[in-house]
Amino acid sequence: EVQLVESGGGLVQPGGSLRLSCAASGITLSAYWMTWVRQAPEKGLEWVANIKQDGSEKYYVDSVKGRFTISRDNAKNSLYLQMNSLRAEDTAVYYCGRRGASGDWVANWGQGTLVTVSS
Amino acid sequence: DIQMTQSPSSVSASVGDRVTITCRASQGISSWLAWYQQKPGKAPILLIYAASSLHGGVPSRFSGSGSGTDFTLTISSLQPEDFATYYCQQANSFPFTFGPGTKVDIK
Numbered sequence: 001e002v003q004l005v006e007s008g009g010g011l012v013q014p015g016g017s018l019r020l021s022c023a024a025s026g027i028t029l030s031a032y033w034m035t036w037v038r039q040a041p042e043k044g045l046e047w048v049a050n051i052k053q054d055g056s057e058k059y060y061v062d063s064v065k066g067r068f069t070i071s072r073d074n075a076k077n078s079l080y081l082q083m084n085s086l087r088a089e090d091t092a093v094y095y096c097g098r099r100g101a102s103g104d105w106v107a108n109w110g111q112g113t114l115v116t117v118s119s
Numbered sequence: 120d121i122q123m124t125q126s127p128s129s130v131s132a133s134v135g136d137r138v139t140i141t142c143r144a145s146q147g148i149s150s151w152l153a154w155y156q157q158k159p160g161k162a163p164i165l166l167i168y169a170a171s172s173l174h175g176g177v178p179s180r181f182s183g184s185g186s187g188t189d190f191t192l193t194i195s196s197l198q199p200e201d202f203a204t205y206y207c208q209q210a211n212s213f214p215f216t217f218g219p220g221t222k223v224d225i226k
Contacts, residue, residue: 045155045163045206045217061214100168104210105153107174109162 002026002108004096009113016086016117022079022096022110030054030074033099035106036081038092038115048094049081050104064090086117121145121209125218131226138194140221142207147187151211154183154192157220158203166205167192197223 008020020036036048049070050059058070069082079096093114097106122145132138142152150170155163165174167183170190180195194201202225207218 044219045208047208047213047215047217050213059213095162100153100165103151103153103169104213104215105165105168105208106155106163107165107168109164112162 002098004098004108004110006094006096006110006113009094009115011116011118012086013119014087014117017082017084018086018115020081020083020094020096020113020115022081024077024079024098027098027108029072029077029079029098033104034070034072034079035097035099036070036079037095037097037106037109038090039095039112040089040092043092046092050099051079083115086115088117091115091117120214121148121212121216123207123209123216123218125205125207125221127221128219129222129224131224132197133226134197134199136197136226138197138201138223140192140205140207140223142185142190142192142218144188144190144209144211148209148211150186151209152183152185152190153208153210154181155206155208156201156203157206163206168210194223 003025051070067085071080093112095112096110098108100107152170154167157163171183204220204222
């Protein structure tokens with residue numbers, strides 16, 4: 001069974017930093033593109049970032065470019081999201097996800113970790 | 120960016136009803152569309168990918184159709200566990216955008 005488990009969320013002040021982790025089991029992460037998707041409280045879903053199997057390609061939504069960095073450690077079967085210069089509008093549940101085999105949909109989701117940016 | 124719209128924004132239905140949700144893309148996306156179900160406090164789950172392919176383990180009462188800019192998700196006979204919010208998502212070009220969601224609740 002595929003399991004993705006996020007950690008690292010919490011309360012942070014505006015301008016602060018946080019690093020999210022996603023540990024995978026039941027799959028070999030190195031075989032898949034991986035993604036982060038977020039959901040602000042009572043709002044819809046927003047695709048944040050993608051990373052290729054070997055980390056050679058990364059894509060970010062405009063609102064986080066230059067502030068967030070997606071990375072992976074295939075030896076540890078883990079995905080990361082380094083978030084800097086955090087803003088109130090970054091407050092959300094952050095989900096890691098595994099890209100589908102045939103297209104850019106999220107075939108498997110983690111349970112999510114809540115990031116709250118507030119003073 | 121490609122904008123995704125959904126209609127209706129909410130629908131009240133009874134167990135056994137047929138429910139249809141529509142998703143429209145601001146430009147053609149071929150069949151690069153997925154549908155997800157999300158229940159309160161839970162992560163979304165993939166229902167349909169490539170516009171009409173059923174994801175593994177998803178009941179056959181769910182079906183998807185469409186291509187280009189107009190798509191539909193149909194639940195043929197609504198079950199109690201289907202009351203949730205449904206999102207479409209375009210997978211044609213980054214950033215991969217989601218629709219605003221359609222909430223299906225109990226009439």
